[in-house]
Amino acid sequence: MRAAYDDLYQEAVRSLILDDRKRVDGRGLTDIRPLSAEVDLSPRAHGSGLFMRGETQVLTLATLGTPRERQELDGLSPVDEKRYMHHYNFPPFSTGETRPLRGTSRRETGHGALAERALIPVLPAAEDFPYTLRLVSEVLSSNGSTSMASVCGSTLALLDTGVPIKAPVAGIAMGLIKEGERYAVLTDIQGIEDHLGDMDFKVAGTRDGITALQMDIKIKGITPAIMAEALQQARVARLAILEVITACLPAPRPDLKPHAPRMTVIKIAPDKIGAIIGPGGKTIRSIQEQTGASIDIEDDGSVYIAATNGESAAKAREMIEGLIEVPIVGRIYTGRVVRTTDFGAFVQILPGTDGLVHISQLDSERIEKVEDVAKVGDELTVMVTAIDPEGKIRLSRQAVLEGWTPEEALERDRRPTRKPGEGGGRPGGGRSGGGRSSGPRDRR
Numbered sequence: 001m002r003a004a005y006d007d008l009y010q011e012a013v014r015s016l017i018l019d020d021r022k023r024v025d026g027r028g029l030t031d032i033r034p035l036s037a038e039v040d041l042s043p044r045a046h047g048s049g050l051f052m053r054g055e056t057q058v059l060t061l062a063t064l065g066t067p068r069e070r071q072e073l074d075g076l077s078p079v080d081e082k083r084y085m086h087h088y089n090f091p092p093f094s095t096g097e098t099r100p101l102r103g104t105s106r107r108e109t110g111h112g113a114l115a116e117r118a119l120i121p122v123l124p125a126a127e128d129f130p131y132t133l134r135l136v137s138e139v140l141s142s143n144g145s146t147s148m149a150s151v152c153g154s155t156l157a158l159l160d161t162g163v164p165i166k167a168p169v170a171g172i173a174m175g176l177i178k179e180g181e182r183y184a185v186l187t188d189i190q191g192i193e194d195h196l197g198d199m200d201f202k203v204a205g206t207r208d209g210i211t212a213l214q215m216d217i218k219i220k221g222i223t224p225a226i227m228a229e230a231l232q233q234a235r236v237a238r239l240a241i242l243e244v245i246t247a248c249l250p251a252p253r254p255d256l257k258p259h260a261p262r263m264t265v266i267k268i269a270p271d272k273i274g275a276i277i278g279p280g281g282k283t284i285r286s287i288q289e290q291t292g293a294s295i296d297i298e299d300d301g302s303v304y305i306a307a308t309n310g311e312s313a314a315k316a317r318e319m320i321e322g323l324i325e326v327p328i329v330g331r332i333y334t335g336r337v338v339r340t341t342d343f344g345a346f347v348q349i350l351p352g353t354d355g356l357v358h359i360s361q362l363d364s365e366r367i368e369k370v371e372d373v374a375k376v377g378d379e380l381t382v383m384v385t386a387i388d389p390e391g392k393i394r395l396s397r398q399a400v401l402e403g404w405t406p407e408e409a410l411e412r413d414r415r416p417t418r419k420p421g422e423g424g425g426r427p428g429g430g431r432s433g434g435g436r437s438s439g440p441r442d443r444r
Helices: 002-020 106-122 146-161 191-196 224-248 270-277 279-291 310-324 406-413
Strands: 035-039 047-053 056-065 084-089 132-141 170-179 182-187 199-205 210-217 262-267 294-297 302-307 332-341 344-350 353-358 379-387 393-396
Touching (some): 002 182, 056 146, 106 146, 262 310, 270 279, 353 379, 379 406
Parallel strands (some): 353 393
Antiparallel strands (some): 056 132, 170 199, 344 353, 379 393
């Protein structure tokens, strides 16, 4: 009895569409159900968008992460990671059902993958927007094509986040009723038309073209003419949906939300990576603890600094640049005395880099002992006067005290070095600006 009723019901629905060109909810073949779009619904998500088409409603939440939060893939594909992930959840309440919530179904995985594929072509390159992106589409109510609604919701969430996508993307599901040579292509099918119809053809794309397709067909004989008609109707519907999306938010927000991480990218020489990481990761952990920033380093020397405020990012950047800075002749540094000898003091001007201040360059006046001016642990402000081909650095405190220019410091450095005990000590009195030096100290 139930089977006979179902057969009559299916015949009545299909006849209404083919004979009267009218659908069960009174729409014409190309009509779209009422559309609505909203953004900025979640106070903590980095972006959110709610898209509604008739009874189908999807809320998408966007989260930005650092490069190390990319998903690692372990499979036969040569692609071993991805920076953009889309997850799709279809809870039973969205269709008025009661059943246990278990793991993700194959249907949910497939719909999420389709929506993810639809948006990949418009995402910015990692070089331009170095974030990991995770979108989660929650189906709140379902009556036809929640996967395409999740494409629209994801576009809204990306725009709300401030992701500089190349163009908005929208999607629509097309249906087909075919009996013999007669057929009707339906725009925006609902659940009953999917169940009783002959085709579920999903089309997603921008104003300029298609980014993703998926087709489920139950019959043979889909002709090129039918496909051309379906694609043309899908384009018209897609443009109508895009009008609603852009009316809600015409372009990506110019700034990220206040609680979204700010990413700063700097490039360093790959051989300097070890200086930032430190032994056993000690140095990079210390920087993160002191600044509150998250730091990721790629093998090519790209350093990503993520922080929720500019002050933390700036402090982390300053500390990193201090670790990799190269001494420059004529530049003034404030460093710490790490060792003294009878001929001068070694001053650490940068992390892991020492230079020698000859005794003749420690003061404007002649001194008898290095310790009269510089003891281990003291801070001295010095100028780099020369760096020899072996990397040894000569420093001068006298140059700072007397306000030498870099050119003067270089010229005085070329003069013979006064030995300890030889007189003189004032500018022009035969004092040299040079001395022996040490190269970069071993990293501790």
